[in-house]
Amino acid sequence: MDPANNLLVIIRHGQSETNASGIFTGLLDPPLTHQGRDEALSLGHFLLDRYPPTSSASPFTHAYTSPLQRASTTLEIILSAFPAFARPAITVTPALNERDYGQLNGRSKKEVAEEYGAEQTEEWRRGYEAAPPGGESLEMTVKRVWRYYEEEIRPRLLKGERLLVVSHGNTLRGLVMALERLGPDEVKNVELGYTATRCYSLDGEGKVKGKELFVVNGVEGGWSQ
């Protein structure tokens, strides 16, 4: 896919400290691990190679991220690989926060599975309608992120902009579901590894006309269990 206009590149953040410890992270705000910082830098170099700036144009016109540092730091590290003139303006918005895991935020995934059973835990993690106690279902997350996409991101794409979105596993699963028109059963199988990257090109009406998965950090397509 050429670095044409109407381009949307979505990226999951690198590994955070609580990701590494097997803890439901949700709205917690842990820093990236060393591995997570390395993943972000490799991805920055990959994107620089894939979308080289020209003397007159930056490859990306705008970037979006969440206020949670694992996403915003991933974006900063990615952009550190680009020359200063190629740095896009950044919008930080809670609309791109991770799904709120409610009472599970901060709890060990293993212990939750022992307490509530593996099936229920999987339903909270990958089901569409199931909301963890006090938290958001994927359905609620899709509504939140899609509203933001339609109001803020899509209009820029329709103007021909090239956008980066650095966000979170379930938030981006929600965005993928809506962009690719997947059903609840299909989205269960969408898994995002650290710095998973997917690139969409859109037509003049905002419909997806092309999609590309990148192999970065040794994970095919950036998507993993």
Ligand SMILES: O=C(O)[C@H](O)COP(=O)(O)O
């Ligand atoms: O919030 C978290 O714990 C992770 O970002 C994603 O967790 P999950 O794989 O359980 O959705």
